[in-house]
Amino acid sequence: MPQVPRPRRGTSPSLPSGADARDAGERLSTARLDLALTIRQADERFFGRFGGSPETLCGRAFGELVHPGFQQALSGQFAGLVEGRRERFVTDIATVGPDGASRTVALTAVLVRGGAADEASIMVMLPGTGTERAEPAPEAADGPDGRMLSPVHARILEGIAAGLSTVPLADRLHLSRQGVDYHVASLLRKLQVPNRAALVSRAYAMGALRAGAWPPEVVRDFVRD
Known part of the structure; x- marks a missing residue:
């Protein structure tokens, strides 16, 4: 079982938004997770996406922000990073916003290695708000009683x-x-x-x-x- 890294003493839970962030894209929201997939740091765009703050989101499991229908498959993807079988992955997920609505977005996750084994962490990146794929209304139901699936x-x-x-x-x-x-x-x-x-x-x-x-x-x- 991988050791859960602890945040360094004196480290702010907000990620800096300097030239590196601008190079990655002005509307990208990012967070740093430990190997237990707990949110340790994030930028202001990430907090804004989920209607939270460092006090309310840091220390929570990242999976709590993902729609239940995607959590198990996403856990398998993250396991590949934690176990060292891959360095990064990109996948579609549905996040749950502060209004309870789900939005389908492309998640990028990258394993970041520090100087020691217990400094490894995972950087997750999501496109900025406004780039999510909207969910249009489905077609009218096929059946006379409103049942639409065979x-x-x-x-x-x-x-x-x-x-x-x-x-x-x-x-x-x-x-x-x-x-x-x-x-x-x-x-x-x-x-x-x-x-x-x-x-x-x-x-x-x-x-x-x-x-x-x-x-x-x-x-x-x-x-x-």
Whole structure:
């Protein structure tokens, strides 16, 4: 189990915003996590994104700011950094803002090594507010009672929310890979989203996926008989 690094004595919980930050992009928000994925430092843009301050956000787990539907898959990505199997990753996640609304953004995470093993940390970077992908309203429901998902669509949505890719989804549902891709494309059109990450975010936002349930579960009211 990796040792959790402690913040250095006298270190401010706010990251500086000098030339390095400007070079990375004026609207980028950044935070530094320890290897337990606890927020240790962040810049003002990060605090503003989540409606917090150094006092309210530093010391919290970064995962608390991520939509529940993305937390398990993201933990696996971070484990690769902590265990030294990779140096960085970029992935789509849904963050939860101070208003409780979810926004799909691209997260970049980079392992930063210090002079000693216990100085290693993880830098996370998010695009500035205003660059998130908006979630448009889905198409009108197909069924007369407002149910918009077929049973196959529901099972595929649950699998995607659990982090399954095309091949394990095909095995689980006894479909070909082409069949899975066809149904996924249909779901993307139905919910008017560009990719699988946004699909999961949209499904949680509209209540089609039950909040707090694991494995992910589609609410039966959205499924046609």
